[in-house]
Amino acid sequence: MAKSFLLVFLCGLLVAGSALAREITASERLRVWIDTDAACGAGARTDPDDCFALAYLLGRDDLDIVGVSTVFGNAPLEETDRITRLVLALEQDSTKPPIPVYRGAAAAGAVAASPASRALVAALESGPLTILALGPLTNLQAVFEPRPTLATRVTQLVVMMGKREGHLFHPTEGAEGAMLFGHGPIFRDFNFCEDSDAVRALMDIALPTILIPYELARQVLLSGSDLARLERVGVPNHPGGAGARVAEIARRSSAWLSFWQTSVGHDGFYPFDLVAAIYLTRPDYFSCAKIGAWIGSDRKAYGPFAGPEALMVAARETEAIRTVTYCDRLTPSAVGAISGEAGFHDHMMSALGAPLRPAL
Numbered sequence: 091m092a093k094s095f096l097l098v099f100l101c102g103l104l105v106a107g108s109a110l111a112r113e114i115t116a117s118e119r120l121r122v123w124i125d126t127d128a129a130c131g132a133g134a135r136t137d138p139d140d141c142f143a144l145a146y147l148l149g150r151d152d153l154d155i156v157g158v159s160t161v162f163g164n165a166p167l168e169e170t171d172r173i174t175r176l177v178l179a180l181e182q183d184s185t186k187p188p189i190p191v192y193r194g195a196a197a198a199g200a201v202a203a204s205p206a207s208r209a210l211v212a213a214l215e216s217g218p219l220t221i222l223a224l225g226p227l228t229n230l231q232a233v234f235e236p237r238p239t240l241a242t243r244v245t246q247l248v249v250m251m252g253k254r255e256g257h258l259f260h261p262t263e264g265a266e267g268a269m270l271f272g273h274g275p276i277f278r279d280f281n282f283c284e285d286s287d288a289v290r291a292l293m294d295i296a297l298p299t300i301l302i303p304y305e306l307a308r309q310v311l312l313s314g315s316d317l318a319r320l321e322r323v324g325v326p327n328h329p330g331g332a333g334a335r336v337a338e339i340a341r342r343s344s345a346w347l348s349f350w351q352t353s354v355g356h357d358g359f360y361p362f363d364l365v366a367a368i369y370l371t372r373p374d375y376f377s378c379a380k381i382g383a384w385i386g387s388d389r390k391a392y393g394p395f396a397g398p399e400a401l402m403v404a405a406r407e408t409e410a411i412r413t414v415t416y417c418d419r420l421t422p423s424a425v426g427a428i429s430g431e432a433g434f435h436d437h438m439m440s441a442l443g444a445p446l447r448p449a450l
């Protein structure tokens with residue numbers, strides 16, 4: 091699916107990304123908080139998706155990013171906090187105040203007050219907030235478990251998590267003629283697994299939750315040639331200049347790309363958190379529905395064996411303890427099926443600063 095999607099994209103490069111017709115006023119901007127375990131370049135198998143999500147969001151004029159909090163996950167907190175600050179500092183606009191970064195939880199269960207939880211509470215008290223959670227939900231547990239009424243200040247909580255019962259996170263799943271276990275690892279629902287107790291705690295709180303799951307993110311591929319294009323976004327003689335952030339993240343993604351090429355069997359990777367970030371500005375690209383969610387063992391994916399605990403969705407009234415919005419696929423316009431529309435991949439690349447046509 092991802093390859094055919096790419097072909098559609100490559101054939102449809104004529105339309106530029108969404109140029110804003112007029113200047114967006116401050117009151118129209120979406121007020122956003124980002125919670126992240128950014129770890130690009132921290133190790134050979136650390137996913138750079140948070141870093142791309144940050145780069146995408148920092149490049150938008152229609153968002154008011156009031157704060158960023160860091161959490162353990164893709165790497166220890168020391169690393170995620172350091173790398174988040176590094177990503178934000180690259181290309182810092184000297185005409186604007188820097189976006190504040192707050193250090194959060196270093197491990198599951200670390201829910202004592204932290205700079206992150208205090209700052210997020212203050213941000214919620216000062217206005218409605220969209221929260222984009224790209225890592226384990228420990229920082230959110232630290233905020234909402236002691237003060238559940240703050241949930242009324244949340245416009246939407248967008249989380250990279252969730253699965254249908256019976257669904258395995260394997261790259262060949264759903265591919266025609268593919269042997270499921272033939273090649274590549276089965277991924278975990280990482281943000282859930284790293285702190286399932288935080289998810290359990292938040293399930294009791296009425297947060298307007300939107301789940302962007304693996305099954306949606308796998309419809310988007312950031313390919314090796316995409317990364318090469320993004321590396322060229324930077325201006326060579328001006329390392330801190332336009333495009334430096336994206337180019338640096340692309341360079342820090344080379345080991346992750348190699349892992350996917352050799353171990354997963356794809357010339358590219360699914361940019362999970364970047365896909366979730368794009369939901370904030372282009373929800374029209376996402377096909378979503380209200381659905382029941384619960385935490386439990388998957389009874390369908392592993393034959394006679396009980397699967398590991400997961401955050402699952404389906405219309406099972408007996409177990410659905412929460413209603414969430416679950417986005418399982420891209421819309422036809424996002425995959426370029428509607429003539430004249432710039433698709434999801436086109437939007438993603440142009441928003442990151444890549445030229446619309448690959449350099450010859």
Ligand SMILES: [Ca+2]
Nearest residue numbers: 127140224225
């Ligand atoms: Ca992440």
